[in-house]
Amino acid sequence: xxxxxxxxxxxxxxxxxxxxxxxxxxxxxxxxxxxxxxxxxxxxxxxxxxxxxxxxxxxxxxxxxxxxxxxxxxxxxxxxxxxxxxxxxxxxxxxxxxxxxxxxxxxxxxxxxxxxxxxxxxxxxxxxxxxxxxxxxxxxxxxxxxxxxxxxxxxxxxxxxxxxxxxxxxxxxxxxxxxxxxxxxxxxxxxxxxxxxxxxxxxxxxxxxxxxxxxxxxxxxxxxxxxxxxxxxxxxxxxxxxxxxxxxxxxxxxxxxxxxxxxxxxxxxxxxxxxxxxxxxxxxxxxxxxxxxxxxxxxxxxxxxxxxxxxxxxxxxxxxxxxxxxxxxxxxxxxxxxxxxxxxxxxxxxxxxxxxxxxxxxxxxxxxxxxxxxxxxxxxxxxxxxxxxxxxxxxxx
Amino acid sequence: xxxxxxxxxxxxxxxxxxxxxxxxxxxxxxxxxxxxxxxxxxxxxxxxxxxxxxxxxxxxxxxxxxxxxxxxxxxxxxxxxxxxxxxxxxxxxxxxxxxxxxxxxxxxxxxxxxxxxxxxxxxxxxxxxxxxxxxxxxxxxxxxxxxxxxxxxxxxxxxxxxxxxxxxxxxxxxxxxxxxxxxxxxxxxxxxxxxxxxxxxxxxxxxxxxxxxxxxxxxxxxxxxxxxxxxxxxxxxxxxxxxxxxxxxxxxxxxxxxxxxxxxxxxxxxxxxxxxxxxxxxxxxxxxxxxxxxxxxxxxxxxxxxxxxxxxxxxxxxxxxxxxxxxxxxxxxxxxxxxxxxxxxxxxxxxxxxxxxxxxxxxxxxxxxxxxxxxxxxxxxxxxxxxxxxxxxxxxxxxxxxxxxxxxxxxxxxxxxxxxxxxxxxxxxxxxxxxxxxxxxxxxxxxxxxxxxxxxxxxxxxxxxxxxxxxxxxxx
Numbered sequence: 001x002x003x004x005x006x007x008x009x010x011x012x013x014x015x016x017x018x019x020x021x022x023x024x025x026x027x028x029x030x031x032x033x034x035x036x037x038x039x040x041x042x043x044x045x046x047x048x049x050x051x052x053x054x055x056x057x058x059x060x061x062x063x064x065x066x067x068x069x070x071x072x073x074x075x076x077x078x079x080x081x082x083x084x085x086x087x088x089x090x091x092x093x094x095x096x097x098x099x100x101x102x103x104x105x106x107x108x109x110x111x112x113x114x115x116x117x118x119x120x121x122x123x124x125x126x127x128x129x130x131x132x133x134x135x136x137x138x139x140x141x142x143x144x145x146x147x148x149x150x151x152x153x154x155x156x157x158x159x160x161x162x163x164x165x166x167x168x169x170x171x172x173x174x175x176x177x178x179x180x181x182x183x184x185x186x187x188x189x190x191x192x193x194x195x196x197x198x199x200x201x202x203x204x205x206x207x208x209x210x211x212x213x214x215x216x217x218x219x220x221x222x223x224x225x226x227x228x229x230x231x232x233x234x235x236x237x238x239x240x241x242x243x244x245x246x247x248x249x250x251x252x253x254x255x256x257x258x259x260x261x262x263x264x265x266x267x268x269x270x271x272x273x274x275x276x277x278x279x280x281x282x283x284x285x286x287x288x289x290x291x292x293x294x295x296x297x298x299x300x301x302x303x304x305x306x307x308x309x310x311x312x313x314x315x316x317x318x319x320x321x322x323x324x325x326x327x328x329x330x331x332x333x334x335x336x337x338x339x340x341x342x343x344x345x346x347x348x349x350x351x352x353x354x355x356x357x358x359x360x361x362x363x364x365x366x367x368x369x370x371x372x373x374x375x376x377x378x379x380x381x382x383x384x385x386x387x388x389x390x391x392x393x394x395x396x397x
Numbered sequence: 398x399x400x401x402x403x404x405x406x407x408x409x410x411x412x413x414x415x416x417x418x419x420x421x422x423x424x425x426x427x428x429x430x431x432x433x434x435x436x437x438x439x440x441x442x443x444x445x446x447x448x449x450x451x452x453x454x455x456x457x458x459x460x461x462x463x464x465x466x467x468x469x470x471x472x473x474x475x476x477x478x479x480x481x482x483x484x485x486x487x488x489x490x491x492x493x494x495x496x497x498x499x500x501x502x503x504x505x506x507x508x509x510x511x512x513x514x515x516x517x518x519x520x521x522x523x524x525x526x527x528x529x530x531x532x533x534x535x536x537x538x539x540x541x542x543x544x545x546x547x548x549x550x551x552x553x554x555x556x557x558x559x560x561x562x563x564x565x566x567x568x569x570x571x572x573x574x575x576x577x578x579x580x581x582x583x584x585x586x587x588x589x590x591x592x593x594x595x596x597x598x599x600x601x602x603x604x605x606x607x608x609x610x611x612x613x614x615x616x617x618x619x620x621x622x623x624x625x626x627x628x629x630x631x632x633x634x635x636x637x638x639x640x641x642x643x644x645x646x647x648x649x650x651x652x653x654x655x656x657x658x659x660x661x662x663x664x665x666x667x668x669x670x671x672x673x674x675x676x677x678x679x680x681x682x683x684x685x686x687x688x689x690x691x692x693x694x695x696x697x698x699x700x701x702x703x704x705x706x707x708x709x710x711x712x713x714x715x716x717x718x719x720x721x722x723x724x725x726x727x728x729x730x731x732x733x734x735x736x737x738x739x740x741x742x743x744x745x746x747x748x749x750x751x752x753x754x755x756x757x758x759x760x761x762x763x764x765x766x767x768x769x770x771x772x773x774x775x776x777x778x779x780x781x782x783x784x785x786x787x788x789x790x791x792x793x794x795x796x797x798x799x800x801x802x803x804x805x806x807x808x809x810x811x812x813x814x815x816x817x818x819x820x821x822x823x824x825x826x827x828x829x830x831x832x833x834x835x836x837x838x839x840x841x842x843x844x845x846x847x848x849x850x851x852x853x854x855x856x857x858x859x860x861x862x863x864x865x866x867x868x869x870x871x872x873x
Binding site for chain 1: 404407408411415427428429430431432433434440443444452453454455456457458460461484491552559560561562563564693694695696697698699702703762763764765766767768769773774775776777778779788791792795800801802804821826827828829830831832833835836839
């Protein structure tokens with residue numbers, strides 16, 4: 001046996017440990033990809049809707065598990081006890097030291113398969129999934145707002161109220177010192193000698209108007225709350241509104257929401273009321289659209305606001321209302337950035353009443369989109385389609 | 398933490414330890430130690446200890462996992478990491494105290510001796526190991542950089558190969574027969590046995606063995622089989638399958654001897670440290686670390702603990718058997734030392750536990766069998782007179798490679814449709830369904846045609862098939 005070799009630690013070699021950088025980056029990429037692939041499931045989960053943005057969500061990740069043939073974990077195993085273990089006893093498993101792990105078999109079962117992300121990140125990934133171009137913000141309707149005046153430098157003239165006394169005084173002293181040394185009289189500095197302020201000493205604060213661009217957007221949630229809209233339908237509608245709101249919110253400075261519930265008459269309601277169950281039987285969609293137009297007229301003028309309106313219904317409308325509804329829909333398209341109609345028809349609902357989709361076929365506005373949602377899995381794809389409309393529109397400009 | 402030791406200190410203690418190593422009769426490869434920081438240690442751990450290894454995201458994942466656990470203090474880093482190579486290579490963490498370094502050095506010589514002498518490692522080619530890993534890494538990188546192949550194709554094949562890598566021979570001491578030899582064996586087996594009274598007997602009708610079948614004998618090296626029998630696989634992909642197979646074969650002996658190997662190294666570091674006349678402060682610190690390493694983990698099997706206790710038990714039973722033991726097992730024919738040196742050469746965990754984990758020792762260690770019931774670990778059997786056998790059987794089933802299912806290729810041209818037919822050697826444990834599905838997907842990816850797997854669920858036979866349309870289940 002030859003001599004033992006000790007290779008001392010060298011700092012430069014620590015760079016070598018970065019060899020994992022690429023593999024780590026690839027792993028993280030896979031995590032994000034896995035989230036993206038499951039986004040439809042995650043969005044369909046009730047838990048994220050109406051939650052704060054800081055909420056942490058556990059996302060199951062299937063993509064990053066390493067699969068191999070293993071046994072199901074119903075088998076149990078063997079372990080050592082503390083001396084007098086009895087059958088039937090419940091053991092506090094000792095999870096302290098895992099450095100003894102070595103066999104591949106037992107470890108496969110406890111693979112990491114969940115990751116924590118905040119709703120904020122999730123929303124980011126969601127919209128990344130939509131592949132929206134970055135330049136989009138430019139296109140938004142931006143309104144210059146002269147919010148206030150702000151200070152920017154100093155000047156020699158101005159109104160009395162803006163006089164900066166401290167700087168003026170400093171300026172005088174500076175002039176005084178310069179004057180004295182110019183005279184060559186640096187021996188005595190007498191306080192008695194009067195040295196008055198001169199007009200040149202005066203400094204005024206300069207104020208400029210602060211011009212900011214504000215982008216405003218409003219999401220108008222219009223929903224049929226007649227008796228035929230059951231909990232499941234409302235839930236699907238709610239998921240859709242949630243996505244729309246999050247989307248709009250990510251792209252505008254100032255976002256407002258309005259909820260308009262209608263059966264045969266429409267009224268503006270709070271979020272709670274919006275999703276609680278309605279009673280009435282009839283449905284007149286035009287009432288909802290008219291109300292929306294009214295709200296827009298009163299509070300959200302199209303020159304100042306980007307308007308996103310979306311209407312969810314189960315397609316059940318009084319036939320005599322159809323023409324009126326169509327007219328109102330045209331009117332809404334004129335003022336909205338995007339106006340959509342989602343028909344919610346859960347599968348297995350056993351009831352396939354009428355559909356308004358045919359009616360809306362007559363709409364040829366670019367910013368109108370009608371779609372059908374049958375189950376939770378469809379929410380995300382539908383939402384993508386809905387926004388694809390806006391994307392196509394931008395591309396053509 | 399500033400360094401409390403110098404390389405000269407290590408050299409001094411190493412020389413003293415080596416004196417003991419020789420005196421105790423350990424037989425080692427030359428030894429090299431590399432001093433590293435914790436970041437490098439995490440890197441070595443993530444890449445199976447290898448200074449050079451091909452890239453794959455799973456190692457990035459492993460690194461992140463280890464780092465997270467380390468940063469949050471869930472687990473510390475191992476004191477030692479030894480590579481089965483010649484010269485043997487081990488890492489020492491620079492932040493560890495002198496006592497830990499001395500303990501680690503002593504422990505490393507135990508592993509070194511074990512790698513050199515245990516029969517499982519005979520064909521692992523330790524003198525080439527590190528170089529081979531580097532060459533394989535270079536090959537994989539060259540495929541990644543080849544514009545006609547590229548990262549994502551390589552990753553796809555590696556993903557699939559990793560999924561199937563452990564479906565390979567467990568006992569690499571058994572030589573794999575070539576196709577030719579399998580044919581000869583099948584022909585020989587078909588010959589009627591020699592019968593001295595053949596003139597009196599009715600002649601047995603000779604039946605031609607079916608030699609058209611591929612494979613002739615069930616094949617458990619899935620990756621190797623696919624590389625050899627899928628003509629549509631490109632050369633680089635075949636090479637990757639061989640690479641992953643070879644690396645797995647290199648690690649199988651370590652998986653198969655974890656308990657013996659860690660026990661052996663702990664046995665010897667304990668003995669060496671006790672014989673070194675350590676100054677009191679070092680000695681007390683050593684005891685703390687030693688007890689930490691070989692303490693039992695309640696509800697689990699700590700291989701350091703179990704191995705350490707069994708080696709000591711063998712030594713005691715051969716040197717100073719009790720009356721009862723002589724009655725039960727007979728008078729020992731060897732000294733304890735002779736016996737343990739023999740066993741370290743001829744056994745692996747499965748046989749080691751079967752032969753030397755006695756009923757008395759099981760009771761002493763309080764080994765029990767448990768089941769998981771709604772997140773609770775519930776003890777079902779303890780090592781009492783009636784149940785120790787069944788507890789031991791359960792322990793054996795979860796040791797090393799036995800914790801993974803045995804799956805063999807039985808037919809590569811099933812129904813003459815080039816369908817790959819496999820059989821799971823069902824031993825009462827069912828396959829995990831989701832993992833099964835995804836593994837079949839990987840298998841299908843590599844084979845390029847439909848794959849079928851016969852297994853069982855609750856002892857009812859089930860056949861799964863996987864093709865482009867996904868998984869289908871056929872009863873029976």
